[in-house]
Amino acid sequence: MDDKNISQAVIGRLPRYLRYLGELKDSNVERISSQELSELMHVTASQIRQDFNNFGGFGQQGYGYKVNYLYDEIAKILGLNKTHHLIIIGAGNLGQALANYMNFERRGFHFKGIFDANEALYGKKIRDMYVQPMDDLITFVKDNDIDIAVLTIPKASAVKVAEQLVGCGVKAFWNFAHVDLNVPKDIVVENVHLSDSLMKLSYNINIKQMENE
Amino acid sequence: MDDKNISQAVIGRLPRYLRYLGELKDSNVERISSQELSELMHVTASQIRQDFNNFGGFGQQGYGYKVNYLYDEIAKILGLNKTHHLIIIGAGNLGQALANYMNFERRGFHFKGIFDANEALYGKKIRDMYVQPMDDLITFVKDNDIDIAVLTIPKASAVKVAEQLVGCGVKAFWNFAHVDLNVPKDIVVENVHLSDSLMKLSYNINIKQMENE
DNA sequence: TAGATTGTTAATCGATTAACAATC
């Protein structure tokens, strides 16, 4: 579980494994072979076994993998047994959408506060939080042991805010702002650039269209 | 521009190039070399040149790349000169957030309608649209030349709705539902699985923490 | 022309797939 230097390609596949294993679990499937899982997920059985073996053997030869056990192990690898304290910077539509999405809470990601620069939003109730002014940010982060900041603010302010937050102990950013954060290398950044995603979609539509002409 | 079989790894980098070139353009920078761009973006100059050369030569030897020209060419490759008609299925927080994000419109992605299964939302105004019932979906898609559907509905309904939409001519899905759509191979799917993204973040926090112990 | 920088080929690196020995 604590092996070093697993490639991000592998990590990127783990959540999808977890999803399929969760569904199998819900269907009371007890065991599954890499072959069966490969057919279900449309990936090669070889890749599945290689991926799992990055973390040590989860299966039994001649038998396959125990669904429950494998599920739990992958969840642990992904750190889903830990809890995290998050704040959201930017109480616009997207910030509110994320705040209201309950499934993150179930995974141990606890939203503790939401902030915005817009006075008109101060005190607005979002789930069980009230939108706070940016002036209170630093104090709040220190007092509430916040380790993850979700950035749903315009890119103009994102870089500066991120620097401030690093200064008061935030360890990771879930960055929805369309800009590259410039943070020390021990800080984790996970970007969600929605417009980039839409552009990829656009490219692929174009290509498919040309193929069919 | 119409070369075939460019890898998705390359395509995935194009929007980021476009973003940096846009910023250079805004700063009235006229030319840039792969070397300069590589320092700005923290990627190798070699990769930059390889990426661009997948689409034919955009630069001039001994000179570099003209920022404006390069910007326009990449935009064209990504199909941003085309317009698209989108609908949003699911008028929850996320659906509303996407509907209200004006930058997509500027790129030629026009939101034409928003639908929800929840009666309470019918008629609610979101930007210049009114939430419509799912019963009107098929007719609307056919009448309005919709080519992209944005799925911001729970996974339980996403697969079925996607099948219906393929049946009436939708060519692409921007899928925020946490499920793999099962559509014909000439249909484009771009997934945005937010919980997967958060799990990757979680893994990387874990790893960094162990490294520092 | 000389200098700079691309376009492109070759070398390296990493990720995926195939094969099979180990073992349950």
Next chain:
DNA sequence: TAGATTGTTAATCGATTAACAATC
């Protein structure tokens, strides 16, 4: 024990980086 399937090594494939000839 025989059959099945993993764990793991080897082979292949693809992507990235390095090097340099072409050329502006």
